[in-house]
Amino acid sequence: MSALRLTGEQRAVLEGGSGEAAALAMRIVCRMAGVAGATRLRPIASAHIDGCIYFGDSMLDFAERLVELGAQVSVPTTSNVGSIDLIHPELFQGPPETAAGARRLMDAYLAMGCKATWTCAPYQLQARPAFGEHVCWAESNAIVFANSVLGARTDRYGDFMDICAAIVGLVPDAGLHRDENRRGEVVFDVTGLGEELRAADAFYPALGHLIGLQAEGELPVIVGLPAEVDEDRLKALAASSASSGGVAMFHAVGLTPEAPTLEAALGGEPERRRIEVTAAMVRASRDALGQMPPGTALDAVCIGTPHFSLTEFAKLDAVLADLDPPALASPFYVSTGRWVWEEARRRGHLERAERLGVTVVVDTCTYNTRILPEDSARAMTNSGKWAYYAPGNIGVDVAFGSLRECVLSAVAGHVVREEGTWA
């Protein structure tokens, strides 16, 4: 294995010339360069921090140690969700000491110069990375979106590495920063599926779940998605594939910027494997995300994982306008970022939802912290990622369905299915 070579300037940082915080950050970046097999470090234009969500004191120990040592980020840095909604802290149902730890952790990242964006969908903020730009993004769904949909370049970074890279402005020159690792390897062909199925919104998280399970570390190329697939659907697919597998990038031929053709997506190499996706496989994937029989009483409906976009708020508003329910029988939560929330309200997308008692959660998410009442046992979602993690994280059984099914179920207070597309 070739050893990491540092420039004189980088070595000086490692030896403490830029302070103890930068030296600690550089030590970790260099150790990870060794793990990745990198021979050099490369500059980044921006960073996104996943480590601001509170799971225990190790996270506080690390962040507060950096703050004590005087750490400051050296590139524009956005923040992922925390464990509490700072604008609506009363929504948190867990123990007060957890809320206090969550707040301290978020404060530590602000003290280091991170922006208070608190969103897992930084690609929905106004400024986002340009095509070909190198960044350090943590948060699995943001990583796969940045690489695949934006054509920006980030490797699969974890908590702690994100802030270290933001402090020194450098990452190992390895993984998805390099051309040779961005070539597609395994083809998922969906051209055999009916148009109606490919037009269904629940198809995208279901397909992402299937791809995550079957990619086995190879970079997926999807062939046969309709040309009009929007970013919301690509987001849902991406998030789901990163939850069920370690997918950090995919190509969708004709849709994503590095895949104008299958040949381009494969980078001129032959495909290693091809999977012909059948309707039965997609249906099984949807059911694996969570099925409860129609009529099952629901304690909550949760959408917005990853964080709801402006266009998704418009879609929700359109479904509510179409169904025009007098009231919702189940508590209904939408998670989003504070910027999108304010903008959605300004555009008038929230009036109907708020009148019906929909709870908008910002800065955090309903599946990774205690927002639902403790006795909630059954919930419905349109998110493959929420469906995947909520049972382990917050102890609920999940029904997975489309946005429209989620609204219909909330109106009825129990699971409602529209099987037409899937039968």
Added chain:
Amino acid sequence: MTIDVRPLTPGTATGAPLRLDESLSFWGGFDATTGAIIDVHHPQRGETLTGRVLLMPAGRGSSSGSALLAEALRLGTAPAAIVLGRVDEIIALGAVVGEELYGVGCPVVSVEGELPSVGGFSAAVVRSDPDAGRGELELREG
């Protein structure tokens, strides 16, 4: 039986081997307070990882996996060592930070291929020295 492995984070550790049939995301899949697998989709849900030499095909899922491993190292619930089928930076990072903060490491190594079967072996030893580029996994019977 001893096989050469790629060393990712340093240390030497011994424990009863546990081979996972499917990859696990530490975040969302592992409870750092109890050391148990909590991923409802995982076939070995309920198994305890504490003190084990954990063999698994790959990392998976959330970026917060590193935080969960560091937290488990803080609480003393972490695996003794981790043997991966392929390199996973997020897992290695958790071990690096655990060492940096608490001086408690967890050697992480990669076999770059099929994981060995651990049936019939009661103990596993992982020796990992990334600076020297040397790593090995020894499986012992009885």
